[in-house]
Amino acid sequence: MTATPTEARQPRKTTGRTGRPRSGRRNWAGGLAGWIWLVIVVVPLYWTLITSLKTQSRYYATNPLVPSAAPTLDNYRLVIESDFLRYFVNSIVVTAGAVAPAVVFSFMAAYAIVRGWHMRSLRAINRLFLLGLAIPLQATVIPVYLIIIRLHLYDSLLALILPSIAFAVPLSVLVLANFIRDVPKELFDSMRVDGATEWTTLWRLAAPLTRPAILTVTIFNALTIWNGFLLPLILTQSPERRTLPLALWTFQGQYGVNVPAILAAVVLTTLPLLVLYAFGRRQLLSGLTAGFSR
């Protein structure tokens, strides 16, 4: 296989130099699966969107796949009047309040682990974090609930923030350490020659050079925490503390038969993420898999 005659190689060269395989021929099986999957993905999304714009009576009477001739925003008004603005703010507070420390702490830890790999203590810390990747952390919610009660934090947004940070640490450290490792050693050395401490090197050298990775980890964590359901379910109680996914669930309980209104709530809670997706799709997607696709 390795002994390829050069004359045979010549004509192939033009068919693909992007480094992507099998660009020359069509991938029929993949193509077919691709289009079928597209339909499977689109139909529920499309149905949700158009139904959320129908009145309840039209919803029962019209073809479900035909958009309403007279679309209405009344459902959205009902959702917004049901305090969703507050839930939105709660979600923002919890997400921002957890993601910022999670990323900063993880970055510091990742830096320490990479730079201090020769230290037994840091290797042990790293192993501990890796353990967190293998264990379904949701299994720890009962003691988390107990701790939150004992700290008198039950039914507060801080109760959601603290465990969210902890759950975000393992993967964030793993991803960030992978990227910090790629920073050329000479740069660290020259920082040291200039008399910089580890603390300054961390912020002046490592952080700017791994900015894409930091962004990536931020996005991944934000998405996970924004969409989180279990922690709000068990650690909060009053309506004023609801975050969006939990609010969506209780709204569904209240308006059981008003399907268009429920779907309007689904669309509305999803909207911020879809706007983000529209603007930063590439970043978002690389953020989702950065820990795994390397």
Place this chain on the structure above:
Amino acid sequence: MTSLTRHRPHRGSRAFLPWLAMPALVVFVGFAVIPLVGVFALSFTTWDGIGAIHPSGFTSWRAVLTDPGLPHALGVTFLVMTVSWAVQTPLSILLGTLLAGRQRYRAVLGVVYFVPLMLSSAAIAIAYKALLDPNFGLGAGLRIPVLSQDWLGRPGLAFGVVVFIVSWQFVPFHSLIYQGGVQQIPKSLYEAAQMDGAGRIRQFFSITLPQLRYTIITSSTLMVVGSLTFFDLIFVLTEGGPGDATRVLALDMYKRGFQASLMGPASAIAVILVLVGLALALLLRRLGGRDAGASQLEGA
């Protein structure tokens, strides 16, 4: 911390490194490691979630281990795990390979494919619940009898629906992973194979698949360990029903603990969940010959 660095000479500043790991370590220990140990401890107690906690030896364990609900929940958990793995993996590989190619429509597909990744499980479950409603859902509205069954009201169907929605939600994610994997396969392998006259399908099976070995392990690990935590989706969609047809371990834990106020037995279930997760992660690591995560840090 700054004061610490300030009066250390820069040579010795490496001793400062462990301090940098402290904030992450403290939060992780406080809200993950201690709870992990705590869940073992709580499984030997009796607690209703509000009042005092009483040590009670093996009472909870005895209750859990003799309850036929446990083997059932374990069975459902493994069934969801294996069936959703078997559905998602070939699909994700196929779509990932497609997305790694150069077809022009690929970009269009890509935009839509990943929308489900943005949505919360709660939102997805609620939308599907409405869509699958036997009387007012999509199937009923289109007057297609096959589609207007009582999807969530019959055990077998409800299970199928859970697997379908899980796939709907996560196939895009795994396709992304496979797309990345395929793009890393050296092009020269395919050139050589083409010269040897290997067709597309042959190339797929003798180059793409073997080269994706580690990607398959990574993706499978995530699917399998992740499937232990399909709580949100199933909770909102069926609450474990009908009956207990979709009552997976995570749901079993929640219902015993937070609905029936039996935190002891619920903690025992949680311990089982942890052990199952660890065992699976170790097993997959053996299978792959390396750990998807650890090797990246320790190797290379």
